[in-house]
Amino acid sequence: MRGIYLEAELLNSDAFRSLSKWALHAYLRFLTKRVMIKLKSKDRSDSHSIANNGEIVFCYSEAEKMGIPRREFRNAMDELIAKGFLDISHQGAGGRSKDMSTYFVGDRWKKWNKPDYKPTKNPRVKDTVQGRGWAAFNARKNQSSVTNMSLVNLISSGEIVTPERKKKVFRVANMSPEKTLKIASSF
Numbered sequence: 001m002r003g004i005y006l007e008a009e010l011l012n013s014d015a016f017r018s019l020s021k022w023a024l025h026a027y028l029r030f031l032t033k034r035v036m037i038k039l040k041s042k043d044r045s046d047s048h049s050i051a052n053n054g055e056i057v058f059c060y061s062e063a064e065k066m067g068i069p070r071r072e073f074r075n076a077m078d079e080l081i082a083k084g085f086l087d088i089s090h091q092g093a094g095g096r097s098k099d100m101s102t103y104f105v106g107d108r109w110k111k112w113n114k115p116d117y118k119p120t121k122n123p124r125v126k127d128t129v130q131g132r133g134w135a136a137f138n139a140r141k142n143q144s145s146v147t148n149m150s151l152v153n154l155i156s157s158g159e160i161v162t163p164e165r166k167k168k169v170f171r172v173a174n175m176s177p178e179k180t181l182k183i184a185s186s187f
Contacts, residue, residue, distance in 0.1 A: 004031045015083045015112035022068050023076040027085055029066065030056060030105055054089040056103045081120055084108025088122045 010016050019027065035051040063073040080086040084106060092101040101124075111117040 004028065006031075009110070013109060013112070015085070015109040019083070019085075020076065020079060022072040023079040025066065025068060026058065026063065026073065026076040027080055029063075030058060030080075030086065030103065033058065034105060050105060054102060054104045056105065057100050058103065059100050060094070078124060081124060084110070084112050084117070084120075087120050088124060091122070091125050 033056050034053070036048045037051045039047045039049055041047065060070055060073055064070065068076070077086070081088065085108075087104040087106045087108070088101055089104050090102040093099040094101075108118065108120070
């Protein structure tokens, strides 16, 4: 029998009910990726265990095929980890290295929002490198808009903007904030 088995305890929990739309989609996909094995015991009660726990892979490209945007998938993963549904067993490098993150499906969610809740020992490492990607693109974009705004401010203030003065204004945008303040005070 294939499918997802959801316990009543999970469905009624505050953590599950507080999941965002994308986090819920991602979590249900994780549950379908589990390989359940039946454990036999002497008292004839059946219990199940996840055979591939810690080896479950769910990458960005797979999420995109499901219709989850990259940004929303990243936020969903952070939410699932923060609320105790998932734990990272291996942080992948991603990209062209083909090193994907692997996850545990956990039950820390049972204590979420309670005093004895313990956050994950292995949170997702966030890329904080400056100077590349969208952060750098937006910084350059904002910097050029500041330059144009300073030129607009000069024009709107009634000052005469000569070609030499215009060059000075554009050079100011490429300098450090300290130098910019010194030059701006000289005008």
